[in-house]
Amino acid sequence: MIIDGKLFAEGLRAKLTEQIAVLKQNNGITPGLTVILVGEDPASQVYVRNKQKFAQECGMNSVTIKKDAETTQEELLEVIQALNNDASVHGILVQLPLPKHIHEQTVLQAILPEKDVDGFHPVNVGRLSIGEQSLVPCTPLGSLLLLKDKLGNLSGKKAVIVGRSNIVGKPMLQLLLKENCTVTIAHSRTENLPAVCRDADIIVAAVGQPRLIKGDWVKEGATVIDVGINRIEENGKNRLVGDVDYDEVAPKASFITPVPGGVGPMTIACLLRNTLTAACMQSGIQDPNQIK
Incomplete structure (x- = not known):
């Protein structure tokens, strides 16, 4: 079966819209997301427009701050500090990649952990690793x-x-461990990668190599999550393909995500989910499902 990430994301956004409406009505809180875009990267501009569009459709306050590519690291850090101090902003996202003269980790670590809706701050990484x-x-x-x-x-x-x-x-390792899976992380130095994959009930492909995972790498009935998004030229046309050779793997898998239309739509939906979670946590509500 094909896993329709677009349909699932639509359902998740609908649930978030309901929760946000209740949060506004009963608590007087409107989740606020601010995205900072530095430079003119075309793909980043598309991502940011989609983030703002879906956030607003769900009932959030959504703002995009655009800075030119010559913006200094110090200027960017000043913007982040102002947002850290703004109680109406619950989530801050700096769109990556940044221009080469700006150190990404310095910028990401400047965001308050409770407003880090990308989940990249070392404090959030540490909390995830110990199950908090x-x-x-x-x-x-x-x-x-x-x-x-x-x-x-x-x-x-x-x-x-x-x-x-x-x-x-x-x-992904930490999340699957929390679900009591037995998890192996494979990478470019893994010996006999096909054999490692053939032992898996679940394969998550996130390596950035077009069609790396072949049909004979996957056992019958496995579930395959393809995170890869690779633009290739084929038969004179540009097309998007994943890290999984879909045509070979799909007949063997019990479930598989397509590219596009699989994991991609879930990323923005989960950003909105994180923003709602951040707004609730900052307001003393530990679980968005307990909004009253």
Whole structure:
């Protein structure tokens, strides 16, 4: 079965819209998300427009601050500090990548952990690793929601994550461990990667190599989550493909995410979920599902 991430994301946004309406009516709180965009990267501009559009549709206050590519690191840090001090801003997101003269980690660490809706601050990374409540990176969180929706209880399943990035691979490891999976992280130095993958009940591909995962790497009935988004030229046309060779793998998998239309739509939906969570936590509400 194909996992329709677009449809699931629509349902998640609908639930968030209801929760935000209740939060406004009963608590007088409107979640606020501010996105900072530095430079003119075309892909980043599209992502930021979509984030603002969906945030506003859900009933959030959404603001985009655009800075030119020559903005200094010090100027950017001043903007973040002002947002840290603004109680109406519950979530701050700095769109990556940043211009080369700006150190990404310095900027990300300047965001208050409770407003870090990307989940990249070391405090949130640490909280996730020891099982405390935290803001979780959006793409792995979206992947987990899709897995639990299709498989239910993940306890005891063997999971292989191909890719060890701070954005997907490592937080995905922590999320699956919390679900009591037995987890292997594979990467460029892993020996006999096909054999490692063939042992998995769940494969999460997040390595950035087009169609790396082949049909004979996947056992019958496995669930495959393809996080990769790669633009390639094929037959004279540009197209998006994942890290999984979809045509080969789909016949063997019990569930598989397509590219596009799988994990991608979940990333923005989970950003909005994180913003609501951040607004609730900052207001003393520990669980958005307990909004009254």
